[in-house]
Amino acid sequence: MERRRYLQSIAATGIVATAGCLDAVPGLGSRTILGEPEVDLSASTHPSHGDDMPEISLPDPISGETISTADLEGERAQLMTFFYTNCPDGMCPALILRLRRAQAVAAENGIGDEAAFLAATFDPERDTADALETYAGEQGVDLDAGNWHFLRPETYETGQELYEEEFGLVIEKTDAEEYENLEYAFPHYNLILLANADGVVERAYPNAVGVDVERIVDDFVTVVNG
Numbered sequence: 001m002e003r004r005r006y007l008q009s010i011a012a013t014g015i016v017a018t019a020g021c022l023d024a025v026p027g028l029g030s031r032t033i034l035g036e037p038e039v040d041l042s043a044s045t046h047p048s049h050g051d052d053m054p055e056i057s058l059p060d061p062i063s064g065e066t067i068s069t070a071d072l073e074g075e076r077a078q079l080m081t082f083f084y085t086n087c088p089d090g091m092c093p094a095l096i097l098r099l100r101r102a103q104a105v106a107a108e109n110g111i112g113d114e115a116a117f118l119a120a121t122f123d124p125e126r127d128t129a130d131a132l133e134t135y136a137g138e139q140g141v142d143l144d145a146g147n148w149h150f151l152r153p154e155t156y157e158t159g160q161e162l163y164e165e166e167f168g169l170v171i172e173k174t175d176a177e178e179y180e181n182l183e184y185a186f187p188h189y190n191l192i193l194l195a196n197a198d199g200v201v202e203r204a205y206p207n208a209v210g211v212d213v214e215r216i217v218d219d220f221v222t223v224v225n226g
Helices: 002-012 091-108 129-139 156-167 213-225
Strands: 057-060 065-068 077-083 115-121 148-151 192-195 201-205
Touching: 065 148, 077 091, 077 213, 091 115, 091 129, 091 192, 091 213, 115 156, 129 148, 192 213, 201 213
Parallel strands: 077 115, 115 148
Antiparallel strands: 057 065, 057 148, 077 192, 192 201
């Protein structure tokens, strides 16, 4: 997140009129396809409109590949969220639904090769390759499309550090005794990030389960076709 800290520092000196808005930085010009969002999220800890998508590399345990967001730049728009398969209250399936619907629309419109759908787990201890593959079937994810990747840190601690440093998400296990057969759970961030093929964030949806599915899909298609 070095770039975010840089923008915050120059905004404080008055060089940037709107923090996080690259259009306001002389010489950089517009790097986004979508216009300014209705709500300015530039003060948020997570990336938002005009920010660089964090460059991370994580294993996809199903395909056996290591997926790098940097390697996707120049080739694919990215729709990314954070979840875990043992989510007890439907929030994570609602996030996956939004990515899955965008994946289906991409296939319908012949733009599947121009998109990447990234679902990063908080819970590598339980979200094994087998668990994720089963979950994909339950949620209707098309793993054969070649554009969906479940991302799994090697350890819980590795994920904690990465998600906080790069995405501003503080990951902590919480007691889940109220849920049968569930030892621990996680707080929900309900965050979806949409980045264009140049690796620039077009939209952050910090309460994505409250955002209409078709709105996210429409934004996604606009960015891919832009």
